[in-house]
Amino acid sequence: MQLISDLFPFLNGLVQEGNYVTIVLIVLFTIVINLKNIFNFVNEFKKNRLSNIESALSDDRLPSNMKYQLTSELSIEYFSLIYGVRLSTPMINAILLLNERIKQRVAFRHLIIISKLTPNIRGIEHDSYRVKLDKFDYIPLIYNALLGIAILSLGLLIFILCLISSFQETHFSIVLLSMFFMLVGVLLLREARAFLSIHYINDALNLYQKSNN
Template sequence: MQEIFKYLESGDYKFAFFAVIFIIIVNLRNILTFIDERKKRKLNIILEALNSANISGVLEKHLREEVEVEYFRLAHGVKLEKNKIEKLLSLKAFLKGRLPFHLILGARKYINNNEFSYGHANVNIGVFSIIGALFNLFTSIILVMMIYVLIDTDTSKNIPLISVAIIQVIFALYQFYQFLAALLLKVALKSAAS
């Protein structure tokens, strides 16, 4: 760690940046284990409370729902309310394997919860969603080209800009992925209905 501070004080940010990235990569397994244990902690507390004799009927029902939500979050990495989970799972059952569940999860922000029943889901892809998806794709391409040019110039002053650009590309591509998932879901629903 002292070596990193020496490079920072001397102005060699490039080496310090890559050293921090290397340290994170080397310790990634420990970091992921720590995060996983933190996620399981809430589930363990709820399960312990359910085993207690001091839990009343209403609280027990609520805690059982929370257990289902936590198991879903651990399995899929997404925390949703129980009714939303049930709706997405019924949508998966209706589609009968036409679309993988991770794409249905990816499209969840485009699904209208108020107009949802078995066999019918309203997937709202408006004009602004289309414009936003195309903008995200376009800016991602431009930022990737910019990152390539900045890395090619080999100056350590560009590292913060490169870092922000990489984060922006990841965020924009994730939003584009959600849009594509919603588009695929809409097509799958039309083909399942016919």
């Protein structure tokens, strides 16, 4: 409570000084810090939906075709709740099939990463299958990678300059801005990690195919 009571005069001082950039950055950092609570709320919603589906499946009056559909929905919801990504039934089956082929060489999280990009799964029943994306799917990956490197570098540069210069209270907003840039840069690079995942998966598939020949 003491922290909260001390925070309001601090924010009031920023408003009076017209330091709105610092206020915006504090709000953004607060949102980032509380992302876990937001995700927990979403997970609770998913759990409630799972409960509703399971209750419906236990009802003997439900038609068989409806039960088949709800069983498929149940698998999708469980997968989404556990791995944090909602996929179609064919994509889930494709990911599980690839995992059987490469689970000894590549972590399952790499399959989850590439599944978000909905790669073409045509011909996945053959050992010659390799993960490929459409040309347009590479555009956001390249964009996120280049922009992430640029923003992260800018944030590091600003932070280093603040450390080199004489540190005063007036530098607070600049340090906060540099930390925000670094955070955004890391998040953008994280979104571009599919490049590495595709490389690891396809290398493992090459070894799998050679071992079966």
